[in-house]
Amino acid sequence: xxxxxxxxxxxxxxxxxxxxxxxxxxxxxxxxxxxxxxxxxxxxxxxxxxxxxxxxxxxxxxxxxxxxxxxxxxxxxxxxxxxxxxxxxxxxxxxxxxxxxxxxxxxxxxxxxxxxxxxxxxxxxxxxxxxxxxxxxxxxxxxxxxxxxxxxxxxxxxxxxxxxxxxxxxxxxxxxxxxxxxxxxxxxxxxxxxxxxxxxxxxxxxxxxxxxxxxxxxxxxxxxxxxxxxxxxxxxxxxxxxxxxxxxxxxxxxxxxxxxxxxxxxxxxxxxxxxxxxxxxxxxxxxxxxxxxxxxxxxxxxx
Numbered sequence: 001x002x003x004x005x006x007x008x009x010x011x012x013x014x015x016x017x018x019x020x021x022x023x024x025x026x027x028x029x030x031x032x033x034x035x036x037x038x039x040x041x042x043x044x045x046x047x048x049x050x051x052x053x054x055x056x057x058x059x060x061x062x063x064x065x066x067x068x069x070x071x072x073x074x075x076x077x078x079x080x081x082x083x084x085x086x087x088x089x090x091x092x093x094x095x096x097x098x099x100x101x102x103x104x105x106x107x108x109x110x111x112x113x114x115x116x117x118x119x120x121x122x123x124x125x126x127x128x129x130x131x132x133x134x135x136x137x138x139x140x141x142x143x144x145x146x147x148x149x150x151x152x153x154x155x156x157x158x159x160x161x162x163x164x165x166x167x168x169x170x171x172x173x174x175x176x177x178x179x180x181x182x183x184x185x186x187x188x189x190x191x192x193x194x195x196x197x198x199x200x201x202x203x204x205x206x207x208x209x210x211x212x213x214x215x216x217x218x219x220x221x222x223x224x225x226x227x228x229x230x231x232x233x234x235x236x237x238x239x240x241x242x243x244x245x246x247x248x249x250x251x252x253x254x255x256x257x258x259x260x261x262x263x264x265x266x267x268x269x270x271x272x273x274x275x276x277x278x279x280x281x282x283x284x285x286x287x288x289x290x291x292x293x294x295x296x297x298x299x300x301x302x303x
Contacts, residue, residue, distance in 0.1 A: 003033040003088065004103060004186075005081035009073040010094040011042045014051055016233060017094040021056055024098055031104040036060065036084060038077040039094075042067040070182075071198030071207040078197055086189050093183040097231040105228035106186035109174040117191040117220025118212065120180025121228040122168045131232055132156075133184070134163040134177040134224040137209065137260070138253075143269055147276025163224065174223040178216075182208035183232045191220055204245070206252035213260065243288040250277075250296040254303045266303060273300040 006024055010017050021037065028035045038060040041048050049063040062076060078089050088107055102121055110116040123133040138161060144150065145160040156162055167175055185208060195214050198207045212222055250273070257269050274297050281293035 001034070002036060002081075002084045002086040004035040004090050004107065005078070005084060005086035005088070005189075006035060006037045006090045006092055006103075007040065007074055007077035007081065008037065008092050008094050009040045009042060009070055009077065010044060010048055011067060012044045012046045012048070013094050014044065014046045014048045016096075017048060018051070018055070020092070020094050020096050020098075021059065023096075024092070024103075027098045027100060027103050030100055033103060033107070035090075035103070036081070038062065038081050040064065040073040040077045042069075042073055069200065069203035071202050071204075072200040075197040075200060078192060082189075082193075089187045089189055089192055091182075091185040091187065093232065095233040096183060099229040099231070102228040102230050103186075106184075106225050109223055109225040109228070110186065110188060113174070113221070113223065115219075115221045116223050117188055117195075117215045117218075118180070118222045119174065119186045119225050119228075120177070120222070121184040121230045122170065122224070122226045123181065123183065123230055123232045126231060126233045130165055130168070131181075131234070132162050132165075133181040133232075134168065134175075135179055135181070135209075136161045136163070137178045137213065138256070139261075140265065140268060140272070143272050143276075147272055147279075168224060168226045170226050170229065172226045174225045174227075176221050177224045179209050179212035179222060180224065181232075183234070184228075184230055187215075188220075191215060191218075194218060202252050202255060204248045204252065206249075206256040209256060210259065243286070243292040246289070247292045247295055251299055254299050258303055270300045270303055273297075 024037060040062045042064050043066050052059055052061050074091050106119045109119050120133055123131040125131050141159050142161045163177055195218055199210050257266055277293045277297045281290050284290035
């Protein structure tokens with residue numbers, strides 16, 4: 001039996017992945033937890049698979065020939081790790097670097113809270129600046145902040161779906177949240193199995209929100225753990241394809257809103273997105289981005 005199976009889904013971020021893996025193995029060694037690592041590579045073209053085979057032979061590598069998406073690849077990794085009977089799955093982005101004790105702190109938080117099904121870490125950007133990692137479920141207010149100018153003082157508030165930064169200061173106790181950022185998710189293995197993991201119809205984005213929603217609907221709680229600190233550089237894969245990433249984001253949001261909300265709220269959200277995207281399309285100078293905005297308008301018209 002393993003204490004934890006670490007699942008990392010990667011796409012064309014070879015150098016970040018190497019740094020991530022070094023921090024993972026160092027943290028496992030210090031913690032004395034029984035852990036192994038599965039990397040699911042989604043058809044990278046930067047030599048990721050070859051490099052891993054040469055310098056990390058102890059990593060379980062799944063080299064996909066195509067890109068099935070973030071959620072599907074994580075499910076693939078968990079399915080492969082299941083034979084090793086882990087107590088926890090730690091789903092980790094490749095553009096991360098663990099601080100000492102992060103894995104142990106996440107597991108300890110869930111061990112001390114029998115109602116806890118998932119836990120997320122305290123995140124920092126590469127320059128050491130605080131990064132929000134604990135969120136309320138999205139609604140119309142968050143859409144307003146995404147689409148229209150709002151008072152600057154409110155961007156860091158609950159109005160924009162953020163839990164207070166002070167709650168995530170190191171030394172504070174874990175606290176219940178709606179959902180973590182998908183970059184770091186420690187999940188009980190039995191909870192992952194009972195809730196069937198990620199919904200693979202989300203190709204990228206919002207899949208962690210959907211899964212968090214279903215985990216809580218099944219009676220579990222989700223926690224943010226301030227003592228588990230991890231650097232998350234953020235967006236290293238998606239910034240390589242900005243127009244496609246934008247389209248994926250808003251397509252996934254449309255799917256999420258369809259699943260979470262009733263007809264009236266959905267209708268209001270649709271109008272808000274159409275207005276906001278028309279405004280962006282008029283201002284766009286990049287033809288690919290302009291086309292992405294126009295496609296998003298059509299998607300939200302039809303939800």
